[in-house]
Amino acid sequence: MAGVEGIHYVRRRLASxxxxxxxxxxxxxxxxxxxxxxxKPSLTSEALAAIVKAHENRTEPRRDTFDGLVAAxxxxxxxxxxxxxxxxxxxxxxxxxxxxxxxxxxxxFSDPRMRGTxxxxxxxxxxxxxxxxxxxxxxxxxxxxxxxxxxxxHNPAAGMPTLYRSDRSDIIWEDHEIDVVAAEMHxxxxxxxxxxxxxxxxxxxxxxxxxxxxxxxxIGGRRGKTKVERCIPIFDETRELxxxxxxxxxxxxxxxxxxxxxxxxxxxxxxxxxxxxxVRGRTLHDLRGxxxxxxxxxxxxxxxxxxxxxxxxxxxxxxxxxxxxxxAVVISAIERMxxx
Numbered sequence: 001m002a003g004v005e006g007i008h009y010v011r012r013r014l015a016s017x018x019x020x021x022x023x024x025x026x027x028x029x030x031x032x033x034x035x036x037x038x039x040k041p042s043l044t045s046e047a048l049a050a051i052v053k054a055h056e057n058r059t060e061p062r063r064d065t066f067d068g069l070v071a072a073x074x075x076x077x078x079x080x081x082x083x084x085x086x087x088x089x090x091x092x093x094x095x096x097x098x099x100x101x102x103x104x105x106x107x108x109f110s111d112p113r114m115r116g117t118x119x120x121x122x123x124x125x126x127x128x129x130x131x132x133x134x135x136x137x138x139x140x141x142x143x144x145x146x147x148x149x150x151x152x153x154h155n156p157a158a159g160m161p162t163l164y165r166s167d168r169s170d171i172i173w174e175d176h177e178i179d180v181v182a183a184e185m186h187x188x189x190x191x192x193x194x195x196x197x198x199x200x201x202x203x204x205x206x207x208x209x210x211x212x213x214x215x216x217x218x219i220g221g222r223r224g225k226t227k228v229e230r231c232i233p234i235f236d237e238t239r240e241l242x243x244x245x246x247x248x249x250x251x252x253x254x255x256x257x258x259x260x261x262x263x264x265x266x267x268x269x270x271x272x273x274x275x276x277x278x279v280r281g282r283t284l285h286d287l288r289g290x291x292x293x294x295x296x297x298x299x300x301x302x303x304x305x306x307x308x309x310x311x312x313x314x315x316x317x318x319x320x321x322x323x324x325x326x327x328a329v330v331i332s333a334i335e336r337m338x339x340x
Contacts, residue, residue, distance in 0.1 A: 118139065
């Protein structure tokens with residue numbers, strides 16, 4: 001539509017399971033339409049007229065409102081430094097927070113009662129604890145950014161208890177499970193899947209791994225989300241895998257057309273293969289625990305493994321106790337001593 005751009009759609013799943021769409025003239029702009037249904041709705045003539053009018057009267061969000069704070073944060077250098085996938089997810093949750101608090105004056109966030117209001121908003125996703133915790137993470141980060149700059153005097157979202165309790169750091173893939181899933185994948189995806197088990201790289205870091213990150217002894221570069229420098233040891237098995245990757249792009253992992261593999265595309269290939277192989281109770285992220293066991297068998301100490309995987313201190317101890325016997329550690333040390 002001429003003269004109109006940036007129409008913004010927000011998809012929300014209701015407690016009943018139905019999907020509701022909220023349509024805005026632009027991201028952070030006024031709502032012009034609401035519709036239910038799985039498919040993104042077409043704009044009505046009333047919504048189109050409302051969009052044109054909103055653009056004619058468009059003004060910047062007021063600095064003293066939550067909407068103004070969100071707009072400033074999304075335009076900040078701190079937000080720009082986040083990984084692309086993180087930015088996309090955080091924008092979604094920032095928009096959901098705007099639906100609830102957009103026009104609220106920032107002075108309200110200094111009222112102790114605001115904490116209860118925020119909890120009520122979080123509890124809209126109580127049946128999906130990970131989503132509820134993600135909502136609080138994003139909201140708290142935005143408010144913390146405003147607190148540091150003097151926009152608000154208090155962050156009522158700080159220190160909220162989490163709802164999601166699962167810790168999968170001690171869940172690993174067995175070798176035969178990796179083999180059966182890889183057998184269901186196209187070769188380009190299978191190579192990437194096996195590389196994840198020999199590097200512990202999370203999905204986004206795996207698909208963005210560059211050839212110039214590969215050194216003689218270790219994989220360097222920086223972690224996608226934290227930007228912390230990484231140092232992942234390269235073993236003979238890792239090197240053999242890397243030699244099987246075609247060098248047809250700046251990234252190591254490519255799709256069947258020789259182009260960089262998207263994180264979503266790789267996940268789709270993985271999920272399809274896992275279902276075909278009949279493997280349950282395992283995720284891509286669980287390959288990090290698998291890599292931890294391989295590091296243990298190579299003789300790495302727990303504190304070093306925690307550093308390699310960017311885990312909090314002591315996390316690898318639980319894996320060692322569950323999967324690595326003392327006998328296996330001793331035998332591995334003897335083999336290293338003999339140069340095997």
